[in-house]
Every structure is written in structure tokens, then in C-alpha cells.
């Protein structure tokens with residue numbers, strides 16, 4: 590979908606810092622999210638990805654730095670995990686109602702958008718990993734978001750299911766023209782459809798366009814030609830290393846990576 594508003598900024602972070610006590614988790618983070626643009630946030634365990642997402646969601650206030658957001662910003666959030674007590678009977682319909690939606694037609698519409706319209710009356714406890722992710726995505730769409738925030742959306746899903754979910758996210762972006770911020774735990778694989786990659790390890794290590802995987806035999810072997818065409822490796826060009834606390838050690842021959 591093309592729109593005159595495409596690529597307009599939705600949210601802008603400028604020199605954002607956040608400390609939990611002595612733990613300086615976010616250090617001078619500057620980034621922009623745009624309409625119609627998929628931004629993928631990558632980085633090692635404990636790098637501050639989820640913390641940054643929580644700042645974007647407005648759940649955490651930065652220690653210092655500024656955040657500008659468009660007046661009409663509506664965020665749809667898909668969490669990393671959801672713990673629902675197995676003894677608590679819950680259908681997909683009742684689960685979607687927890688997003689303040691009582692309109693069954695609207696629920697069916699978002700479930701149809703994610704290819705899960707048959708699941709409305711199903712117990713949430715009987716869903717496969719991929720079905721659960723689709724239902725979580727449908728819930729995020731109920732608010733008609735112009736920014737979708739997805740924390741590890743393919744977690745617990747097999748490789749074919751992952752590719753399907755990535756395709757689905759791209760289609761939703763194309764149809765709705767919304768911006769997408771996606772957290773990925775994988776340093777090596779980001780989908781080719783990602784427009785922008787931001788790698789953080791407390792600070793922004795590097796950011797830019799993902800590189801297309803073309804003739805890498807291991808990718809072709811793992812994912813097949815179709816899959817490898819859709820996956821890209823993000824090359825890291827660092828001019829620094831980190832010590833054990835994540836602080837920067839300037840080094841023009843960076844061996845440590847992010």
C-alpha cells in the first residue's frame with residue numbers, strides 16, 4: 590500500500606538513557622521508527638532490547654534523553670511470552686476480549702487478517718506455537734495500530750512457520766502501511782523484508798539495511814532456495830569492542846563483535 594504518509598516518523602528517540610540502579614542499560618540511544626518501515630532490533634542477551642521496547646511503549650521512563658511521538662500514535666503490542674494458567678479455561682474469543690474489544694466481527698476480521706479465523710472458539714491452551722503467535726498478533730491489531738511492536742514474534746515456531754510469520758508481518762505492513770518494530774534474538778538471521786536493522790548492546794552498535802543472502806550454501810541448505818532468498822545476514826562493521834560490562838573499548842580491529 591502506498592500512502593502520502595508513508596515513511597513519516599512515528600516516534601523519535603534522542604540520546605535516551607536508562608539506568609536500573611547502577612546498571613546503565615540504555616546508553617545514548619537515538620533511533621526513529623517510520624510508517625511503512627520494518628525496523629528489527631537485534632543484540633545479545635541482556636543488551637537492553639526489551640527495555641528499549643518498554644521505553645517505546647511508554648511503560649518505562651528514560652533517566653534522561655527525549656522522546657518525540659506523533660500525536661496520533663496508536664501502538665499494537667505483541668509480547669514475547671504469555672503465561673496463562675492451564676487450569677483457567679480460556680477461548681481465543683475471551684482472550685481477545687481482554688484487549689477491551691467486545692465486537693465479535695472485529696475479532697473475526699483481525700483473525701482473518703492473520704489466517705486464524707477458524708480459531709475463535711478454540712481453547713487457547715490447545716493452540717500450536719504458530720497459532721498462538723497469530724492470535725497474539727491478531728490481538729495487537731485490534732487497536733488499528735499505526736505502529737506494531739513485536740517482541741520476538743517467531744519464538745517457539747519451527748523454521749517454516751517462522752518464514753510464514755515473517756511473510757504475514759510484511760503483508761500486514763503492506764496492507765496497513767503501519768510501522769513495525771520487531772525484536773529478534775538472532776544475530777545472524779533477519780528477513781530480507783526488514784528495511785532497517787538496529788543492533789544494540791546497551792548503546793547502538795550499528796544500524797542500517799540488512800544484506801541479502803545470495804549464494805551462501807549453508808543458508809540454501811538450511812532454508813531451501815525460497816527461504817534463503819527471504820533471509821539476510823546483517824553484516825557488523827564495528828570499530829570497537831566491549832568489556833564484560835558492555836562498556837566500549839575502542840579498537841579498530843574489532844574481534845569481539847556486539
Ligand SMILES: Nc1ncnc2c1ncn2[C@@H]1O[C@H](COP(=O)(O)OP(=O)(O)OP(=O)(O)O)[C@@H](O)[C@H]1O
Pocket residue numbers: 609612614632633634635636637638639640641774
Ligand atoms: N525492571 C528491571 N529492573 C532491574 N533491572 C532490569 C529490569 N528490566 C531489565 N533489567 C536488566 O536490564 C538488562 C537488560 O535487560 P533486557 O530484558 O532489556 O535485555 P534483552 O536484550 O531484552 O535480553 P534478552 O535477549 O535476554 O531478552 C538486564 O541486565 C536486566 O537484568
